[in-house]
Amino acid sequence: MPVSLTPEQLNALTAAPDAHGRFGPFGGQYVPETLMEAVHQLEHEYERARSDPGFWEELDGYLKHYVGRPSPLYFARRLTERLGGAKIYFKREDLNHTGAHKINNTLGQALLTLRMGKKRVIAETGAGQHGVATATAAAVFGLECTVYMGAEDVRRQRLNVFRMELLGTKVVAVESGQKTLKDAINEAMRDWMSSVRSTHYIIGSVMGPHPFPMIVRDLQSVVGRETREQFLQREGRLPDMIVACVGGGSNAAGIFAPFVGDASVRLVGVEAAGEGLDTGRHAATLARGAPGVLHGMYTYVLQDEDGQTLPVHSVSAGLDYPGVGPVHAQWAESGRADYVSVTDAEALEAFTVLSQTEGLIPALESAHAVAHVMKIAPHFPKDFCIVINLSGRGDKDCVEVARLLGRQIG
Amino acid sequence: MSTAPSASNRIDRAFADLAARGRKGLLPYVTAGLPDLQGTEAILEALAGLGVTAVELGLPYSDPIADGPTIQASFTRALAGGIRIRDIMAMVARLRRRVDLPLLAMGSYSIVHRVGPERFASMARDAGLDGLIIPDLSLEEAPQTAALLAGHGLRLPMLVAPTSGPQRRERIARTSTGFVYYMSVAGLTGERAQLPPDLPEQVRSLREVSRLPVVVGFGISTAEHVRLVCSVADGAIIGSALVRRMMEAQDAGASRDRIVQVAAESVREWMTGLD
Numbered sequence A: 001m002p003v004s005l006t007p008e009q010l011n012a013l014t015a016a017p018d019a020h021g022r023f024g025p026f027g028g029q030y031v032p033e034t035l036m037e038a039v040h041q042l043e044h045e046y047e048r049a050r051s052d053p054g055f056w057e058e059l060d061g062y063l064k065h066y067v068g069r070p071s072p073l074y075f076a077r078r079l080t081e082r083l084g085g086a087k088i089y090f091k092r093e094d095l096n097h098t099g100a101h102k103i104n105n106t107l108g109q110a111l112l113t114l115r116m117g118k119k120r121v122i123a124e125t126g127a128g129q130h131g132v133a134t135a136t137a138a139a140v141f142g143l144e145c146t147v148y149m150g151a152e153d154v155r156r157q158r159l160n161v162f163r164m165e166l167l168g169t170k171v172v173a174v175e176s177g178q179k180t181l182k183d184a185i186n187e188a189m190r191d192w193m194s195s196v197r198s199t200h201y202i203i204g205s206v207m208g209p210h211p212f213p214m215i216v217r218d219l220q221s222v223v224g225r226e227t228r229e230q231f232l233q234r235e236g237r238l239p240d241m242i243v244a245c246v247g248g249g250s251n252a253a254g255i256f257a258p259f260v261g262d263a264s265v266r267l268v269g270v271e272a273a274g275e276g277l278d279t280g281r282h283a284a285t286l287a288r289g290a291p292g293v294l295h296g297m298y299t300y301v302l303q304d305e306d307g308q309t310l311p312v313h314s315v316s317a318g319l320d321y322p323g324v325g326p327v328h329a330q331w332a333e334s335g336r337a338d339y340v341s342v343t344d345a346e347a348l349e350a351f352t353v354l355s356q357t358e359g360l361i362p363a364l365e366s367a368h369a370v371a372h373v374m375k376i377a378p379h380f381p382k383d384f385c386i387v388i389n390l391s392g393r394g395d396k397d398c399v400e401v402a403r404l405l406g407r408q409i410g
Numbered sequence B: 001m002s003t004a005p006s007a008s009n010r011i012d013r014a015f016a017d018l019a020a021r022g023r024k025g026l027l028p029y030v031t032a033g034l035p036d037l038q039g040t041e042a043i044l045e046a047l048a049g050l051g052v053t054a055v056e057l058g059l060p061y062s063d064p065i066a067d068g069p070t071i072q073a074s075f076t077r078a079l080a081g082g083i084r085i086r087d088i089m090a091m092v093a094r095l096r097r098r099v100d101l102p103l104l105a106m107g108s109y110s111i112v113h114r115v116g117p118e119r120f121a122s123m124a125r126d127a128g129l130d131g132l133i134i135p136d137l138s139l140e141e142a143p144q145t146a147a148l149l150a151g152h153g154l155r156l157p158m159l160v161a162p163t164s165g166p167q168r169r170e171r172i173a174r175t176s177t178g179f180v181y182y183m184s185v186a187g188l189t190g191e192r193a194q195l196p197p198d199l200p201e202q203v204r205s206l207r208e209v210s211r212l213p214v215v216v217g218f219g220i221s222t223a224e225h226v227r228l229v230c231s232v233a234d235g236a237i238i239g240s241a242l243v244r245r246m247m248e249a250q251d252a253g254a255s256r257d258r259i260v261q262v263a264a265e266s267v268r269e270w271m272t273g274l275d
Helices: A006-014 A031-049 A053-067 A078-085 A100-115 A130-141 A151-156 A158-166 A181-195 A212-220 A221-235 A250-259 A326-332 A346-358 A364-379 A395-409 B010-021 B037-050 B071-079 B085-096 B109-115 B119-127 B144-150 B164-176 B199-209 B223-230 B240-251 B256-274
Strands: A074-075 A087-092 A120-125 A142-148 A170-174 A200-201 A239-245 A266-274 A289-294 A297-301 A337-343 A386-391 B025-031 B055-058 B101-107 B131-133 B180-183 B214-217 B235-238
Touching: A006 A078, A006 A326, A031 A181, A031 A212, A053 A100, A074 A221, A074 A289, A078 A346, A078 A364, A100 A120, A100 A130, A100 A200, A100 A250, A100 A337, A120 A130, A120 A181, A130 A142, A130 A158, A130 A297, A130 B085, A142 A151, A151 A158, A151 A170, A158 A170, A158 B101, A170 A181, A181 A200, A212 A221, A212 A250, A212 A326, A212 A346, A221 A250, A221 A386, A239 A250, A239 A364, A250 A266, A250 A326, A250 A386, A266 A326, A266 A346, A266 A364, A266 B055, A297 A326, A297 B235, A326 A337, A337 A346, A337 A364, A346 A395, A364 A386, A364 A395, A386 B164, B010 B025, B025 B071, B025 B214, B025 B240, B025 B256, B037 B055, B037 B085, B037 B256, B055 B071, B071 B240, B085 B119, B109 B119, B119 B144, B131 B144, B180 B199, B199 B214, B199 B223, B199 B235, B223 B235, B223 B256, B235 B240, B240 B256
Parallel strands: A087 A386, A120 A142, A120 A200, A142 A170, A239 A266, A239 A386, A266 A337, B025 B055, B025 B235, B055 B101, B101 B131, B180 B214, B214 B235
Antiparallel strands: A074 A087, A289 A297
């Protein structure tokens, strides 16, 4: 059996977080007192929504008719043949409206916003995917929206900035700190601290203070539930392995969560090794980080010996984050999921290979998951089934990849 | 767990002394390492000479979420200068040989956790700090740390926000040691033109549930603000306004000595609000 945990241990993992928002030792609420009322209100509202079938029915309606769910489970015949080992399936989150899994979360949280009687939402964004998904949800529900984005990312992702503005969102370029995703999160938290009575913060991953990691995991779990059902229908059993990329970790948490209790299903998260784990230019938090506190949660973080956050790097802006969701810290420490890493170069190679063998241009984030499977699939028998979460499509990355490939060729 | 105020802690002594004289206190905040640690040391010495009640020494952190743009910018500057926790502690230890000023370090739990709460508390005690303010250590996470610090003779004033409910205020006041820190506004550190009209009312109700002195911070930037706050509270904290003046002086090319002078002059001006 691939996972050597007792049924009791698996149950405990499935039941997390506890009433204090702890995933084992991880998670919690490390936020200033000013935010405590807001997180308590959110806990309360979410508990009510969670047990209200009406909430889920309304959300399901939007997921079906607006997002286009369920997303297909696709057997990648040519990639399977090329690698000559395990059977490879893709969960096609790239086909969702706005091009990634992010919309599953933003629509759910926008509905929560309405339930709380708030009229404004804010969000942070790195590459812009979560920002676009939030701007989209805000537009469809008529909410005012502000998105915080590092000034450096605003420069690199002009198209997404324009998309957000077109959707009626105000984009604020964050000039503080390193001017990237983590600084955008700091700024969004600050906005929330001053605006909490009218505003909900739609956090983009399974991170932040409780209850955010739980809410985002629950909202993204639709990916895993569908995968389970689709795979059972197709193969009459569960898959042997599920592979997903991990930055903050929302797409991985979403596809893993419904399988955590199934000891036969191996779960593998793929972090960004950037230019290499030993270069100091990577974002492999679970591989090279240590437990610490960042952005309101206790989890693995990349920080120096004084607790200062270290600079991170990945070719993929969506994985470029110095922390990771507490649920992954728990799965990693318990041994329920394995976490590996893939370099920029390997991800770029997978980006091209998947485009040419399957006609699927993956997001650079998802290309990390593909790259790992390209390494391991040949070592497995032909009846070993791997599902990759194709969390997003790569249109957004084409300009950057062209630049990178051009440099390598020239 | 909290310990009874002991006469051996400088913070407790300072507030007992104020109460005995029927006076109120000013508690300036300075960022450690602005303009550099030698400058910080000189500023602390100058402020002690002015008779401030205590000083909060801000520990620069890369990702502060409770601080406004001014304090954050000062952190970025200090970190760019390569400041380390051990250097800050060494500076405090040097200063402690000459100065009896009550001193609190104010910093993120990210730093305390990384250094290790036990080790951090020992370092702080050995350096001669009297307390810690950890704004992102919520009431829910605080009891263990409070007990640990108490064991090291360190005070842990905790923050009450305008959004904190009545029962929560009482619990925060009970968990706090040294004093209770009331945030005048539900937002970030930073200067405000006006303080909220319900501030006196809020402070009065907090005093009813607190056996400790109540000190008000956030948004205080003039001697008039100090006067208003001290008509109801035991003391006023000034942070961003002071840090901004120091950074402006630095931007204008002022020498370290001049920046120290700017800080002292500013604090002297605000202290007129105590008269």
